[in-house]
Amino acid sequence: MTTFLLDLKHALRGLLRSPGFTFLAVLSLALGIGVNSAIFTALNSVLLRPLPVNEPSKLVRVSMGPRDESFSTPVFRELVRNQSSVELAAECFMPLSWTQGDQSRQITGSIISGSYFPTLGINPFMGRLLGPQDDQIPGGHPVAVVSQNFWKNHLAADPAVLGHTLTLNGHPFTIVGITAPSFHGDYVGMVPDLWVPLSMQAQALPDPKNNRLESRNVQWLQLFGRLRPGVKRPQAEQTLLALEEGVLQKKREARDGHIQLAVMGSLPPEILNVMNILLPALQLIVLMVLLIACSNVANLQLARAVARRQEVAMRVVLGASRAQLVRQFITESGLLSILGATGGLALGALIMKAVPSLLPPAEGVNLVFDLSMDWRVVSFALLLALTTGILFGLAPALQATRPDLVSVLKEDAAGLTVRTGLTRRIFVVAQVALSLVLLVASGLFLRSLGKANSVDPGFERSRMVLFSVNPRIMGYSQERSTALFEEIRQRAAALPGVRSVALGAFVPLRGGKTTTTYEVQGQDLPKGAQPPEANFNQVGHGYFQTMGIPVLSGREFMDTDVPGAPKVAIVNATFERKVFGGHAIGRRLVDDNKDPIEIVGVVRDVNTTSLGELADPMLYQPLSQNLRGDLTVHVATSGDPAILRGQMRDLVRGVDPYLPVNELRTMQEHLRVALFSARIGALLLGVFGTLALILATTGVYGVMAYNVDQRKKEIGIRMALGAQIRDVVRLIVSQGMRVVFVGLGIGLALAWGVSRLLSSLLFGIAATDPLTFAAITSLLIATAFLACFIPALRAARRDPMTALRNE
């Protein structure tokens, strides 16, 4: 048997001999590694994993710089025709109206060039995918490929759907294929429900103003490509750049971007930016949990090392080299780590099963992530386990393998004490501090969530129904759109139980921010300065009354604010105060053409991006003077809004049967979505914080139990000399709590710093909310006290004579 196997055998036996230690250590590690592999699974599938297509590394996304990612159809066609270093494909996401019987709903489609699927190089699950033959005659190829998810969720996973038709935007399309379960589109996480050929643009994405298949003026296609064999990315980029001037038919100014090729296989940039911050941040938090778990294991190991000091010393006497001993210790902690990693992966898989139910309800976008664990996740967990095993096995190993050998001769165990007290106390301090930070953070989120219902957002939150309609997808012209919304508005207002109805572009607290730049008449900007920004909304007449937002001075928008009439705007109180420092009514802003816009009203501030926020300046413009395609209908009700909600679909169907109704919900339901980030924050931090608390409590308990065990002789002597149980308990508990308080002090300082970072995510409470800090601190004190008290009591209750004899 090799020495390694022998080490392994001894380690295994040692672990089995102390099942309590092994259980606690493996549990700690499994919890720590479990949450880490869960977060890493998310990070992996969102940020790291390549697209599940043929040779994903050869795919490139084509753009004109970071902010200019769209191309017109003729430019796309010419780029395809005039070079041979990259095979190009085009696509565009769009909303589609899908009609089934008398129900229409909005789904997400992708309109694609015939080269799309061949370029990706994937195979269908059933039927066929779209190809160049579907991209020939405009309007001549009414075919669609549906996604695996759409097929499962909306077509009952019926294999017979091939050859059936779907009514999309009122036109029949034949289903010719279904994509494979592993294919989630070419953007990670964003899967269209179906794909239709570019030739069907007029039906799928009607545009009354432009002929998108011919016009160079509409840039609407996103391009990507596959490098042909032997071509490298810079080379292909050069080829495309050389075509730029001729194909784009204009000399681009210096500040415009040039054609760029980027590696593909990631999220759209807006989402990527968020994920790039969110997921690593979460990963950091869970690494903190792992750190707590590891210091637990290290502490347990130290305790064991002390218990084994006689044995270790004896091994040294028998000629074990330090390296041999350290290896033995490391083998043992490595074994623990592997066990912990196995448990952790199982736990991580369980957590990931629960994740889809936590995602926010997103209508219109299909967020689908492949959250399965692959070799990356497994290696990540193993790497974590081994690193922590070695790092946290090393400290005890190094401490334990330097015993005072002469003491073995003296038959005196006291002399063999491995000096681990300080290290162990540092571990406890760190654990207490870290769990305090996590618990305070989750406490703040919970408190702010509790406050959410009592925060006044500045508008009516209970008796209100919202829904939005996008007539543009059915090819409505601007004039028809206006008439349609007026029709919907009047029909809704006529319903019993409706107080008033108004139109608006953006619902406050929908997550995200809409801003506009403005210019005050007569105040010229210094040259080169950026114009100031304000929050922005476009609303119809009666909006403020419907939303219950008081008009503080001046008036609401009225029917008379029409395109020909003088341009008008309304501002909020903060705008009036900050921009004009006094009365705003009658003051003027100017638009891009320097035409004056008169301020006719001032309204109260409302929360726009987060509940309880400090208001920013906000500018409202009348819809009638600034036409839009999609709008939200705001319906104020006199009774329960849920009753009226059910009638809205019928109402819209009465106006246009093909028009889908989107985001139909009461204002309360809307706000729940708005609170999603707070909820998920409270949930995750709550889970992690509780884990940290459990781990830290076990840590404190372990140290205390070990301490009293070490001192059982001393305790026995004290008891024999007449000390009362309570004297002994007080002595031990006070020593333990001293360490805990040091940890609490450091933790409070850290938590105070961290909470400031969180303040933008909280509402209704200060980031340094004294109640949260006090409650969490007391909670920690109470658990730590118990963790000290129980072993102390047990030690004091022991018959002093057994402790004394026991040497």
Place this chain on the structure above:
Amino acid sequence: MAKSLINLTGIKKVFTTEEVETHALSDIHLDIKEGEYVSIEGPSGCGKSTLLAILGLLDAPSGGSYELNGKPVAQLTLSDRARIRNREIGFIFQSFNLIGDLTVFENVELPLVYRGMPSGERRTRVMEALEEVGMGHRAKHLPSQLSGGQQQRVAVARAVGGRPSILLADEPTGNLDSTNGEAVMDLLKELHRRGSTICMVTHDPRFANYAERNIHLFDGRVIEEGNSSRRSA
């Protein structure tokens, strides 16, 4: 004339604790030849264990020179000392010091593992040593399943299994009743008869008589060297 195995000249050991200097050993000269059986006696605190620790390379002297098998060993690194200890020295302690997690066989095997001996050879050596102390039939037992006397026999087997140059024993009978104590002393005597060099610390004059040469320590110095046969005469 047998060759000298251990040669101490002017060995000193000073412990310094909280500004108190304890001169545990002062100016020790000692020569132990191959095949000798030496006992060290003296009152409590006179430095017996300290001397044994230095002989066994568990501790380094504060001064003087120490030659083991003709090589100076007083100022070696920790790992060199561990290596020499493993090959040249066998220890027997008052409280046996068997490792509770390991079986009898594995306890005896341990020094050979540290030496890096192949497992086949280890097995033969271990069984030989266990037979020698009459514990071959208990190889699979754990120390806790043995009596004190049996544990000490296993400890002796562990000490001789590596065929060291010298056996060092610190009060090997201290934790045993007189019957078991005598059995262990008989075992050592048998080992000596077969050629082992032994150096033993003991309080008990009865057991000191098993040795052929007695060294008396007092206050860190050798005050008398005698021959037990002459003493008992």
